[in-house]
Each structure stands twice: as structure tokens, then as C-alpha cells.
Amino acid sequence: xxxxxxxxxxxxxxxxxxxxxxxxxxxxxxxxxxxxxxxxxxxxxxxxxxxxxxxxxxxxxxxxxxxxxxxxxxxxxxxxxxxxxxxxxxxxxxxxxxxxxxxxxxxxxxxxxxxxxxxxxxxxxxxxxxxxxxxxxxxxxxxxxxxxxxxxxxxxxxxxxxxxxxxxxxxxxxxxxxxxxxxxxxxxxx
Numbered sequence: 001x002x003x004x005x006x007x008x009x010x011x012x013x014x015x016x017x018x019x020x021x022x023x024x025x026x027x028x029x030x031x032x033x034x035x036x037x038x039x040x041x042x043x044x045x046x047x048x049x050x051x052x053x054x055x056x057x058x059x060x061x062x063x064x065x066x067x068x069x070x071x072x073x074x075x076x077x078x079x080x081x082x083x084x085x086x087x088x089x090x091x092x093x094x095x096x097x098x099x100x101x102x103x104x105x106x107x108x109x110x111x112x113x114x115x116x117x118x119x120x121x122x123x124x125x126x127x128x129x130x131x132x133x134x135x136x137x138x139x140x141x142x143x144x145x146x147x148x149x150x151x152x153x154x155x156x157x158x159x160x161x162x163x164x165x166x167x168x169x170x171x172x173x174x175x176x177x178x179x180x181x182x183x184x185x186x187x188x189x190x
Contacts, residue, residue, distance in 0.1 A: 001041050001175035005188060007034060008154060008176050014186050018128075018156075020178070026125055026153065027060035038175065039067025042123065042151040045173045046072075049148040050119045053077055055140065057096075057107065057124060057132055064153055065123035072121070079136055080108045092142040096135035109139045116144035127152040127174060130161030137170070149173065156181060157189055 013021040025031040042064075055077045056065035062078060069076035082105065090111045097104045114120070122136050133150055140147050147170060155162060155174035158181070165172055177189035 001038070003034060003037050004153060004175045007031070008178075009186060009188070012186055014181050014184055017182050020126075020154065020156075020181055020186065022125075022154065026063070030063045035063050035067040038064045038153065039069075039071040041175060042068040042121070042173070043071035046121050046149045046151065049121065049171075051121045051148055052118045053114065053145075054121050054123055055079060055136060056122070057081065057136060060125040061123055064125065068121070068123050068151065074121075077109065077113055077120075079139060081105045082108070092139045094135050094138040094142075097131050107135045107139060109143070111143065114140070114143040114145050118143070118145040119148040120145050121149050121151060122147060123151045123153075125153045127155040127161040127165075127172070128159045130164040133161065133165055137168075151175075154178065 007025050011024045015021055025034055051072055051074055053075050054065050054069040056062055057079045058081055066076055092109045092111055094107050095104050096107050120140050122133060124132055137147055149171045150165060152174040155177045157177045157179055162172055179189045180187035
């Protein structure tokens with residue numbers, strides 16, 4: 001997606017070979033015009049997949065997932081990174097290890113919000129090793145729902161996430177694919 005590619009190249013900050021800061025337009029300050037375009041692009045790409053729900057993991061994926069859900073006129077489910085202190089019964093749960101943060105967390109989904117009839121689109125801000133997406137997939141499978149597609153804003157194509165997910169048969173659409181990342185270096189896939 002051209003608009004997102006331009007933002008990544010102009011405002012993204014390559015900290016090192018693993019970390020790209022996008023806090024000025026995606027995950028700290030949100031560019032609403034960009035989010036609208038991101039949602040419309042995902043909605044257009046996945047329009048023939050029978051999506052009934054859009055799913056994301058809190059918190060950086062919420063804005064683009066909301067924009068996508070709005071464009072698709074589908075409910076948005078937000079997978080929580082910690083169990084609810086109030087409602088901890090009837091929850092699907094799994095453990096996910098964050099590559100970026102070097103820590104594990106419990107991912108949860110309320111069972112009454114999803115069913116075997118749902119066709120789910122997963123939206124996430126980054127794809128690197130595929131751990132977050134794999135955790136979301138585990139929860140969706142526990143509900144016997146179908147993962148109809150995975151939409152990624154920024155994919156680090158030099159890391160194994162895409163291959164891991166494609167080996168499992170998932171359809172992945174990344175709006176920006178990065179070929180190389182290093183301190184002050186961002187190279188996009190041709």
C-alpha cells in the first residue's frame with residue numbers, strides 16, 4: 001500500500017535490525033487518514049472471504065483493525081493480553097511469547113463472542129516471527145471458527161513469520177514488506 005510505504009520510509013525510525021519505530025503514525029500517535037486508508041485496503045483485499053469478524057491483539061492493532069471492521073461492517077474482537085479479573089470463566093486462553101519484548105503473556109478471548117460459524121480476519125501491526133498471529137490462530141481454533149485471512153500492516157520479510165503461517169495454509173496480505181532493516185536503514189521489498 002503506497003500511502004503506508006511512504007509513511008514508513010518518511011517517518012519510521014529503524015533502531016536496529018529488529019526494531020522499527022512507527023509511533024508517530026501507528027502505535028502511539030495515530031494518523032486517522034492513514035488508518036481509514038489501511039482499513040479500506042484490507043476490506044477490499046479480503047472482500048470475497050466471507051468475513052464475519054475482525055480480530056486483533058491489544059493494543060497496537062486496535063486502530064487498523066477497527067478501521068478494517070468499519071469498512072467491512074463486521075464486529076471487531078480484541079484479544080486481551082491478560083486475563084480479566086472480573087470475567088475469567090468461559091475464556092479461551094493461550095500463552096504467546098513476544099519477540100520484541102522478550103516476554104510471554106496470556107492471550108484471552110471470551111468464548112461467547114465467537115462461534116464455529118465465524119470466518120475471521122486477523123489484523124496485526126507487525127509480522128516478524130509469527131508468534132502473535134499463531135497465538136491468535138490458536139484461540140480462534142479453540143472456538144472452532146475459521147481463519148479466513150491475515151492482514152499485516154508491516155511485515156519484516158527477512159524474518160520467518162510469513163513462511164511459518166503460509167506452511168499452515170493461511171492467506172497473508174501485508175501492506176508493506178521490509179526486505180532489510182538496520183540502524184537508520186529501511187529497505188522495502190521490490
